[in-house]
Amino acid sequence: MRSILKASIAALGLAAMTVGGTSASGQSLSGDLKIFLDTSNPAPRATMEAVIARFQAEHPDLNIETTVIDREEYKTQIRNFLTANPPDVATWYAANRMRPYVDAGLFEDVSDLWNEPEIAENLASTKGAMTIDGKQWGVPYTYYQWGVYYRKDIYEELGLNEPSNWEEFKANCEAILASGRKCYTIGTKFLWTAGGWFDYLNMRTNGFDFHMQLAGGEISWDDDRVKQTFANWRELIDMGGFIDNHQTYSWQEALPFMVNGDAVHYLMGNFSVAPLRDAGLTDDQLDFYQFPVITPGVALSEDAPTDTFHIPANAANKEAAREFLRFVVSPDEQTEINNGSNLGQLPVNAMSSVDDDKFLNEGFAMLSSNSPGGVAQFWDRDAPAEMAKVSMEGFQEFMVKPDNLDRILAKLERARQRIYR
């Protein structure tokens, strides 16, 4: 089975290669190309290595050297290698997360790539996330939707339907609690999962623009609209909707609650589907819906974190690096690397096709047609790193001790005044 799968991937890769080969416009690249990757999990790692192998086949004279660094380690190491010993291509994240390196002049301005019609037309949807100060600093290679994953079989057992507004959302939770289960699983040990809840609650309560202004430090945390977001959140907490002791679990450790049926929903990114399926949930048991409306009239907006490739400003072989970036975002490569047997996420190129997977299709439809308010990256990528850290710690505390809200908001407001000065 596995070998058949591999063979078919290889065949697909070959097909993509021949297609790509015709478009390579005959220029020959030589020298060294150093690529640093943070795709250390097995599946993404294999995907990336396959992409690089196909690129290598197209440019046989190029000496490509790939280094894969542990995803968490990478986040601290990037500061060192960008300054001391830069590769030619490096992975990173979009939006505010790349700002420190843009401000320090460590990322190459690749606006020229974005002026090329192939990229300008087909990658328009992610241009905003790659833009700082009117210039583009890299290209995206994958993104994924966030939303509410839930146990369809338990919904059917209790006679519930996918909620379309806040009242139904809470009513469903009441029914689930009455059946002796918890509504939402979550593990907040590493904080960012609470950031996802805040993103959705705030975007649904106050809208995308307000949310971005808050992330940008333009709005006080004492604002009544912010308090309204927390009041909505508190309704779920007071109901007992979240699993107990979530502050001791990582997001992976929170998965078993969903698998065992002790909790029914998981507000997560699409990457949670793979482990849930691995744990034995079938597509009949697992389903997805968009986070429901809270304030009527507020345009729906979504979280869709984007992973990116950049060229360090001190790279040695920028010509080859640019060619690699073009290659990665090309329609065929995008179709290939984001399909279900590779990353299992959404392609960034509009000419690519989305793999035939229930969750990817639903996510793609949601992001392309049902997210008129805008697309956010994620709280810890939209807000500056320091603010993200302090605030997510506050969200965690709020989820455990909602009575401390005033103290938490005062702390966040102090942090805001220090960080954005």
Next chain:
Amino acid sequence: MSESSLQDVRAVNGGGSWFRRNQIAITPWLFLAPGVLFFIFYVISPIFQSFNVSLYEWDGLGEAEYIGLRNYQDLYWEFVDRDAFFVSLKNNVIWLFLYLLAIPAGLMIALFLNQNVWGIRLYKSLFFFPFVISQVVVGLVFTWFYDPTFGLLNTIIGWVGLGPVNVLGDERLVTYGIIAAGLWPQTAYCMILYLTGLNAVDPEQVEAGRLDGAKGWKMLWHVIIPQLKPATFIAFVVTIIGALRSFDLISIMTQGGPFGSSRVLAFYMFEVALSEYGFRMGYGAAIAVVLFLIMLCFIAYFLWSMWKEEKGAR
């Protein structure tokens, strides 16, 4: 005698170069030089560098901006507001005091194991075992032990009818929970120090004490413990240092959480300056300076008592 023969050599060589004349004085310094250079370069100069960096606002990448003592001012306000710095400092104090429990515990186990029965070597090595395994493993083992759903701790206290506690998820218990994990290897360390110390206890003094009718606690307090003073001193030093640099366990077990309530200064410094969300080198350096000043009190005390010892020995 060697002095005179050297004189002779010199006389033969007719005085020689400056190096030859001062050979005796210079040689020890030459031998010390590599160590001294490394010490200055890797230990002393970073201390002053930290002082310097703490006066700047710097993200580690761009230009550093001189801001005087504002980092310390921020720390002060964090202290007043009972914010992260206050919590870290408070936890450091708790660590300092509770970690010292490793010394009496180690002594007790050492006294217990200081006997000749069959297989005593095996028992000793079993007690020493936690010190051999990595702190990371200790952290993981205790994390599972404390786990609120399937942890052994909750199973055990369940037998006596006590409700489940989430040690690492409760901001009042978390620091104590981590210290308990830290005490496990630290006690083993102190035990080894005392076991070697007990080997050096003079049996004649014990005999003499016994003739004078001392036994039990009296024997321990007046005869054994005074002779263990060097071991106690070393145990004290390593325990204090271990408490102040407690970092790995916190990083493994809680990441400073829940909501930052298990941080200590060393971890807070790392978080602020070097972690995923940290970009404040100056602020981190300021925390490092505070930690250094606290350590300096102990270092000064250790050096002073060692100097006193040396003087007494002469």
